């Protein structure tokens with residue numbers, strides 16, 4: 072009796088809770104279809120349209136129409152020092168790599184700098200026009216007859232300049248321990264007050280301290296200033312260089328460059344490379360670069376577990392000292408003013424409204440790419456915070472050169488494109504070198520040939536060498552090592 076009642080209860084409960092069998096069948100069919108759909112979607116997306124998922128293949132990558140031009144691919148960029156030229160070179164590296172172009176790469180890391188350029192400094196050079204080179208852009212002291220041996224006749228020449236005061240700040244911070252004229256000073260203001268007290272034109276590496284732009288363009292940077300001479304220099308530059316970009320108007324420069332080269336928007340979107348760590352000034356003002364205090368210190372080593380400190384150079388400048396620096400760098404100041412004017416004449420020809428519109432598009436695109444590619448919204452970070460050692464920027468002197476960390480979890484295509492945008496110059500050159508000369512020995516294994524220890528490319532050699540020495544030597548005498556190699560380790 073009791074059993075029968077329980078059985079009746081069960082029969083009532085089960086169908087009521089679980090529903091009829093046909094309903095289960097329909098449900099199962101739905102689940103199976105949904106699963107198959109998901110599976111197909113994944114397979115389809117991965118194997119048929121992998122690229123459509125990447126932000127780099129969105130229509131925004133092309134930017135506003137360029138008309139019916141053909142992209143330039145014979146390009147010579149004179150990479151002037153401390154002018155944002157590494158950011159520009161990164162774009163050339165990216166474009167060349169993506170389009171399988173051939174670079175006129177240096178044997179080491181610079182094209183013979185600071186000696187005037189010689190064609191034999193190019194790796195793989197076999198005589199005039201024997202090999203087709205597309206892009207040349209590493210540091211060199213310009214010397215046209217030799218460049219013309221390497222680059223085809225239809226090459227587009229361009230370069231970049233920066234306000235000589237800002238350039239002096241950047242150069243001072245970077246080459247403080249390298250240029251004798253800077254080494255002896257207490258700070259940049261001290262140098263500006265009386266440059267002749269510290270400057271000896273005969274000393275190696277002092278070109279970093281006076282008319283560095285003029286020097287990089289291949290002219291005599293110690294010659295006394297006269298308007299006639301300066302005009303002649305400007306005319307010489309104009310004869311060869313079709314476009315001179317201005318670091319202070321970097322985004323407008325990129326728009327002019329993109330139209331001159333007929334390149335898609337993404338080719339000129341970049342993240343600033345080689346930036347110094349910003350510091351608040353003691354007056355609360357920043358000068359476009361950091362203005363530190365004499366009391367600022369950097370840890371330069373570790374001796375017996377005790378950190379070793381060194382004072383950071385004093386970078387602060389009064390308005391009077393800024394004016395003195397303009398006078399000291401009078402040739403550069405003249406060049407800057409002349410090409411700044413030319414630049415704005417070009418913008419007028421291009422159209423101010425159109426320029427504003429395209430700059431806004433460029434900035435939006437950069438923000439978009441930064442959000443996708445970079446950790447923490449693209450905030451530059453100190454080298455030792457970058458976990459991937461292969462993308463740590465080179466460190467010079469006591470100041471910190473910042474780099475970027477990639478956003479984790481990117482798909483392979485996006486990651487590769489993002490990585491290109493933040494790969495530091497030295498590592499990028501190595502990568503291109505290895506691609507162009509697959510069986511050749513690594514460049515950094517060679518002893519430096521180009522120039523003295525100040526040569527930025529040799530800094531990498533020093534870095535490599537010092538890294539090897541680090542374990543055995545640093546513990547015993549970090550200070551000695553710092554002085555010998557002029558740089559600070561980024562752990």
Ligand SMILES: Nc1ncnc2c1ncn2[C@@H]1O[C@H](COP(=O)(O)OS(=O)(=O)O)[C@@H](OP(=O)(O)O)[C@H]1O
Nearest residue numbers: 152153154155156157158241321343345346347360
């Ligand atoms: N996009 C953009 N716009 C404006 N300024 C920029 C940009 N990218 C890099 N920079 C600044 O350029 C300075 C580094 O210049 P270079 O890369 O030419 O240096 S180097 O000669 O190759 O060492 C360095 O200047 P300082 O920070 O004043 O030292 C960079 O911050």
